[in-house]
Amino acid sequence: MSTTTLTRTVHRSAGTVEHSAWMGWMETIPSPDLVAVSHGTDDPAGRTAVRALVDVVDLALAETAVHGAFVDVQDPRVDPYLHSGALAPGQKAALVPLLLSAGTHASGDLAAAAGGRPGTKVAAPLGPDASLAAVLHRRLVEAGWIPGEAVVLACAGSTDPRGIADCQTMAQLLAGRLQVPVTPAFISAAEPRLPDVLDAARTLNPGRRTVVSSYLLAPGYFADLVARCRPDVLGAPLLDPSQTPPRELVDTVIERYRRCVDR
Incomplete structure (x- = not known):
């Protein structure tokens, strides 16, 4: 005798209904x-x-x-x-x-x-998540980052301490992946501000390129603000519409x- 189980699935809007020779009719709850x-x-x-x-x-x-x-x-x-x-x-x-x-x-x-x-x-x-660090790494390479160059992680900013802590954790994850120092900086609402961090980097290391990783989901207002800071190397946001x-x-x-x- 064949032990093959015959299963019939109905469209999820009505729930998933299965039938087998052993289990009879069974209705499962649709996923959220x-x-x-x-x-x-x-x-x-x-x-x-x-x-x-x-x-x-x-x-x-x-x-x-x-x-x-x-x-x-x-x-x-x-x-x-x-x-x-x-x-x-x-x-x-x-x-x-x-x-x-x-x-x-x-x-x-x-x-x-x-x-x-x-x-x-x-x-x-x-975020924060190691998978996002992988994408940020790729964006930096696409922008011309050279291994060994220090990076500034440009974050949107938040008045919530948990949001600041998340950005700091993301900087640590990216530093671990790149094996270089990564400094978190903020576009708004928190310190240190991105323009100040870049000015300090240019003053302390005048012969080195400034490199910014855009910790932003997609192009938009905040990404434009990052670009106005004119870093030498600018990694694009995580999502690229092209x-x-x-x-x-x-x-x-x-x-x-x-x-x-x-x-």
Whole structure:
């Protein structure tokens, strides 16, 4: 007698229903929707880059509904989106911050949005993480960084001490990968400020190139501010709208989602 199990799968909107000769009918609960929440930007290139990341995550998670939302600048904003009917009634969700550190948005805004919809959890931000250090390394090499050159890690900045600590940890992870000193500096809201760090580097080491790694998700306002500091070598943000989103970033988004769902 054949021991082959015959399985039939129904579209996830109705739940996954399986049938086997031994188990009878069994209905499994649909996985929570993934809502990828980024800051939002007016920059067309930044919008394209973030949308591409969400699209690739959607393709990778064929059995999970993936949505995109924002905490600022762009629509749909995450709080009203959760109540807009875009998610099925009663469907659970996991908010995955496409943000690089803890802070007001990741810890405050998303927690408040999740609290207004039962069954919604908030995942950890994407950083700090060794996978992001790999992408930052690649961006520096693309920009002409020479091994042995010290690096300044340009971070957006935060008034939340946890966000500052996350950026410092990211600098340590990048330093370990590059095997050179990496100094965290901030574009706003925290010290030391990026222009001050670069001025000091030029004064103390006038014959050396200044190298900046942009610890930013995508092109936009903050990336423009970094460019205005005119470092000799400038690594691009993690997402490049002209390239496929880095596999490391896609995997990190999925890992954050799965950890959130499993806890």
